[in-house]
Amino acid sequence: MTKSKLVEIIANHQDQITRREAEVVVSTIFSAIGDALSRGERVELRGFGSFYTKQRNARVGRNPKTGDTVQVPAKIVPQFKPGKELRERVDNIT
Amino acid sequence: MTKAEIAKVVHERVGLSKKESGQIVDVVLDVVHKALEQGEDVKLSGFGHFMVRNKRPRRGRNPKTGDEITISSRRIVTFRASQLLKNQVLGENQ
Numbered sequence: 001m002t003k004s005k006l007v008e009i010i011a012n013h014q015d016q017i018t019r020r021e022a023e024v025v026v027s028t029i030f031s032a033i034g035d036a037l038s039r040g041e042r043v044e045l046r047g048f049g050s051f052y053t054k055q056r057n058a059r060v061g062r063n064p065k066t067g068d069t070v071q072v073p074a075k076i077v078p079q080f081k082p083g084k085e086l087r088e089r090v091d092n093i094t
Numbered sequence: 095m096t097k098a099e100i101a102k103v104v105h106e107r108v109g110l111s112k113k114e115s116g117q118i119v120d121v122v123l124d125v126v127h128k129a130l131e132q133g134e135d136v137k138l139s140g141f142g143h144f145m146v147r148n149k150r151p152r153r154g155r156n157p158k159t160g161d162e163i164t165i166s167s168r169r170i171v172t173f174r175a176s177q178l179l180k181n182q183v184l185g186e187n188q
Binding site: 001002003006009010013014016017021024025026028029030032033034036037038041042043044045046047048049053075076077078079080082086087089090091 | 095096097099100103104107108110114118119121122123125126127129130131133134135136137138139140141142144146168169170171172173175179180182183184185
């Protein structure tokens, strides 16, 4: 499923909402999550999961092609942990 | 950030009523949830990809007792943040 497919399903599901509005809603939801993460906030969506950020330490890496060592700087990366309900439901399909 | 706060952002930016905003946030998450339950990947460009992956059974150990056990095969959801989201999280945190 892609974003446009998601938008289409939402627009068809809710009669009061046009396709254009559904598009804005979907973008708004995911950009709100991104904004919260960039503020270092955790986003907890009951039954679905949580988005959060994690600190990665600086490390010495290697260019796999040339074998040269490179300094990889410390960074903050976004993470997602599926909630209990999602985890169980996804595992329970055949 | 919680679902209610995301609904508030939708209400403010999109102009749907508070009630409608709350409902539509639920619907969007539900549609993503259902797709994943059916084993379908969800690709949201600019945000990230939710992928359903099959894990093979592996040997593990009960960390409390030290007993060796077999961890059965299972299906899990993984999330890969898009480059855009990674950059957003990096840029505004540093």
